[in-house]
Amino acid sequence: MSGELTDGPPLASPPDRADFIAVNDTTLRTWEWGAVEAPPVLLVHGAFDHGRMFDSVGPFLARLGYRAIAIDQRGHGDSGRLNSGNNFAINFLDLCCLTRMFDKPIGLLAHSMGASLCFSTCGAMPELIRWCVSLDSLGPPSIAFESPPITEVATMAFDYGIKTFGRGARVFPDRDAMAAQRGAINTRLPKPWLDHLVEHGSTEVEGGWTWKWDPAFNVGIPNGFREENIHAELARVTCPVLVLTGAEDDMWSEMGDDEIAFRIGLMADARQRSIDGGGHYLHLEQPDAVFAEIAAFLAEVD
């Protein structure tokens, strides 16, 4: 893995076009598949990822007749940097600005935290969103809101922030070490995709390699993020929504069926399907099943 990949992940194709666009006083990297005049779909990755995670989803949507545009979110990949850490509101504003850059309402397809951002965007810009597909996200599960005491969280944030701004991003000796770190967290990621995410999510620096994501993204000060906010956000979503969840034990699988059903029920027109054999990265683990569900949903609503 120290060099280039020899075999890419299954069903993946590199983007037809790559560009940078100026949005909301920053620059976002875009990756595109499909005809430029086709109906646009914005693809939004989750925390610590990047737009090339959609190298199989993008071509699939292009085959369905869409223009798929994946972004590297602010603070991720090749896009602009962050000022004040893990800041949901600014990435949310970036998405709202993006929706206004097209001459017609768009579809949204997103993974994990990206899907949470898209639900917020659906609520804020409802006339500009045709539909939304969420890959394994209805917001963090209830258990995620049981945080340590506020003093502990604040202390950790300042300790980590000062250290990070002083030393910069962690430098790994090679990409194998990065893959080992990532693979220990996302244990279900298929190896070809793990290597792919590392290849496109890292950059060479003096002495080794670093992740492209901004280390400031890892710094968060307590700000009153609570479950009732998630519920209120979902209650504002009016467009057709498909939520695909992984059936296998993985990150965020603490959300039980009752909690999933409750959150789905908050939205005006949402349905949920569970993907057997899939975890948090279900679109990379079980692409055929995921693509079949998305195709059926789009045939119904678009």
Add this chain to the structure above:
Amino acid sequence: MSLLVLHDFGPGHHGQPWADALGAAPMSVLAPDLPGHGGSPPPIGGNHDLMDPAFQIMRLAAGHPDRYDPPDGFAAAVGVGVHGWSAQSLVLAGRARRLVLVDGLGGPFLDAADRMQVRHDHIRRLAEQQPISAATRLDIGLFGGDDLEHAQEAAAATAVPTLLIHTAESTIDRPTFEGLADRFADATVREASDRTPAAVAPIVLDWLAG
């Protein structure tokens, strides 16, 4: 030890008037121009956030730990308006021995549905004006600090001596202010006509001397 002042958000606000007004304090005064204010450049990526002052202090501390992350902490952290939360965060993180909040308890407080409505309206207003000048961003302001439960939790966790100054410019009414003040372990409450350094500094100096 030094006194750290995080000035208010918005056009015209910067650090020097606070450094001048608190010049008689029995310790040195650090009153940096916060991102996009006074002589400081806008925040990275242009967008302001409630926590900009806290992150500014982290960056300053990384470069000048002796001044901005002293081993014994700041003698006091002063937060004005929406920047009160950054000052209180420093205290919660054990980095200041006393706390002064000038209309800095947050608010107006909203229930979750109204909170989302207000936040979405705010985001939409910004999105519809793109591209947007730095001056307009300052005019439009920030959202956040709108969760009463969070403000209550922070108040109850604040163990250091605290001076709470309530002015006519406050975004919360007097009963709400008093309800939050009661949750602090050691709070002194004072009134001021407004949030200006001229109105507030004498109260702060008197409290520090006491």
